[in-house]
Amino acid sequence: MANEFADNQEQALNRYFDGQMTPEERAAFEEAARNDTDLARQIEMQGRVDDSLRSMFAPPDDLESRFVLPETPVIAHLPRTPSRMWVRLALAAVLALSAVGAWFTYRPGSSTRSPYEPLSLTEVFSVVEAKNWHPSTVCTSDEAFRSFAHKQIGREVLVVQTCTLSALGWEYGQWLLSEPTAVVLMRDGDEHVMVLMGELKGHNPPEIDATSDLRVYRRDLAPIVLYEISRLDEPHTLDAFYLPESE
Amino acid sequence: MVMGQAASPGEGEENASVAELLTRDGFAQEFSGASRTLWCVAAAVLRDRSRADDVVQEAAIVGLRKLDEYTPGGSFVAWMSQIVRFVALNEGRKEQRRRTHGMDPETLASMTMSESTHSGGGAEGELDVQVQEAIDELPEAARVCLVLRTVREMSYADIAVSLGIPEGTAMSHVYRARKALREKLQNSLPDRDME
Numbered sequence: 001m002a003n004e005f006a007d008n009q010e011q012a013l014n015r016y017f018d019g020q021m022t023p024e025e026r027a028a029f030e031e032a033a034r035n036d037t038d039l040a041r042q043i044e045m046q047g048r049v050d051d052s053l054r055s056m057f058a059p060p061d062d063l064e065s066r067f068v069l070p071e072t073p074v075i076a077h078l079p080r081t082p083s084r085m086w087v088r089l090a091l092a093a094v095l096a097l098s099a100v101g102a103w104f105t106y107r108p109g110s111s112t113r114s115p116y117e118p119l120s121l122t123e124v125f126s127v128v129e130a131k132n133w134h135p136s137t138v139c140t141s142d143e144a145f146r147s148f149a150h151k152q153i154g155r156e157v158l159v160v161q162t163c164t165l166s167a168l169g170w171e172y173g174q175w176l177l178s179e180p181t182a183v184v185l186m187r188d189g190d191e192h193v194m195v196l197m198g199e200l201k202g203h204n205p206p207e208i209d210a211t212s213d214l215r216v217y218r219r220d221l222a223p224i225v226l227y228e229i230s231r232l233d234e235p236h237t238l239d240a241f242y243l244p245e246s247e
Numbered sequence: 248m249v250m251g252q253a254a255s256p257g258e259g260e261e262n263a264s265v266a267e268l269l270t271r272d273g274f275a276q277e278f279s280g281a282s283r284t285l286w287c288v289a290a291a292v293l294r295d296r297s298r299a300d301d302v303v304q305e306a307a308i309v310g311l312r313k314l315d316e317y318t319p320g321g322s323f324v325a326w327m328s329q330i331v332r333f334v335a336l337n338e339g340r341k342e343q344r345r346r347t348h349g350m351d352p353e354t355l356a357s358m359t360m361s362e363s364t365h366s367g368g369g370a371e372g373e374l375d376v377q378v379q380e381a382i383d384e385l386p387e388a389a390r391v392c393l394v395l396r397t398v399r400e401m402s403y404a405d406i407a408v409s410l411g412i413p414e415g416t417a418m419s420h421v422y423r424a425r426k427a428l429r430e431k432l433q434n435s436l437p438d439r440d441m442e
Contacts, residue, residue: 163411
């Protein structure tokens with residue numbers, strides 16, 4: 001049976017369980033549940049789920065006594081000496097110049113290279129690093145990310161972003177995995193990785209130059225496949241990708 | 248001065264910024280106040296309460312080592328939550344690698360529930376197992392938000408500060424997680440007589 005909360009039952013349920021309803025609203029909601037078996041079941045189910053959650057994730061009573069903090073001295077944040085600062089700045093300048101040089105050398109359409117010859121994965125990674133992980137296309141919302149993925153590989157893909165993990169945007173590299181391939185630049189804390197996405201079926205696994213120190217990690221998320229490319233010892237972002245329900 | 252633990256006068260003269268840093272005692276005080284929230288974050292990321300102690304302990308040591316990276320005036324719990332999350336994710340990855348070698352599903356299930364406070368018997372025990380399975384399928388961020396909201400009864404504003412995410416995102420995670428859990432469990436649990 002329909003009730004006055006039927007139009008926005010989900011929101012009403014959340015307000016109910018968050019204790020955000022006024023006493024009058026709460027009474028009306030509970031009255032509606034008495035006449036609506038579906039709503040009553042939702043309330044019952046959520047209550048049981050919450051009880052289970054509390055049972056499973058409640059911290060132990062003696063939690064505070066379980067931790068031992070070592071007696072370490074306070075780490076003083078002393079200013080760096082000027083000489084070391086200059087060395088670092090000089091090093092940074094050299095690296096920046098090298099990066100710009102690499103970008104002009106390897107960018108698509110460069111005069112030193114045939115425009116029909118695609119960059120290798122290692123080269124694309126170098127370009128991305130040279131650009132300091134600034135993507136060619138930035139996505140500012142989940143919706144934009146989702147639709148860009150669809151445009152690139154014909155599949156809607158989303159990524160769970162947390163306080164430390166985020167998708168920076170997209171890079172060129174449509175040839176890297178299969179036709180087509182999407183290239184996402186990701187950040188996890190201070191670390192950056194590149195993720196290739198393409199059709200699982202019939203794709204060509206990425207090849208890394210023998211001399212490269214890049215690592216490749218794979219996750220099958222049928223019907224797509226994901227490869228995380230980085231210099232890190234383990235994958236950092238592959239678990240965060242998922243296919244939205246409409247897929 | 249954020250934590251009220253002044254450096255010695257000599258240190259203060261040498262470098263004023265030292266006085267703004269967290270001392271070991273200041274850290275201990277903040278850590279004590281935040282430990283329950285941090286433990287919940289660890290348990291939610293790992294989906295396993297039995298290893299949350301170890302993760303929070305290790306995160307505390309990491310935090311102590313990185314005291315100079317703490318931004319004075321920032322949220323201690325947000326800073327430590329990041330460390331806890333990193334340590335927990337690393338622990339989860341190590342565990343995943345261990346699990347790929349010679350463990351049967353029954354052993355894994357018993358490990359996941361190994362230190363549950365619930366007796367685990369009867370229909371409610373069965374519900375816990377099903378809830379656990381449904382929780383395992385939630386995205387990590389949603390799981391953490393849901394646990395902090397339901398178990399710690401934190402406001403969305405506090406969850407947002409703790410995890411360094413917008414308040415609306417925290418709320419959205421909880422709403423979606425609740426809905427996903429109900430949908431998942433409605434299909435898998437037998438009907439009960441309603442009062």
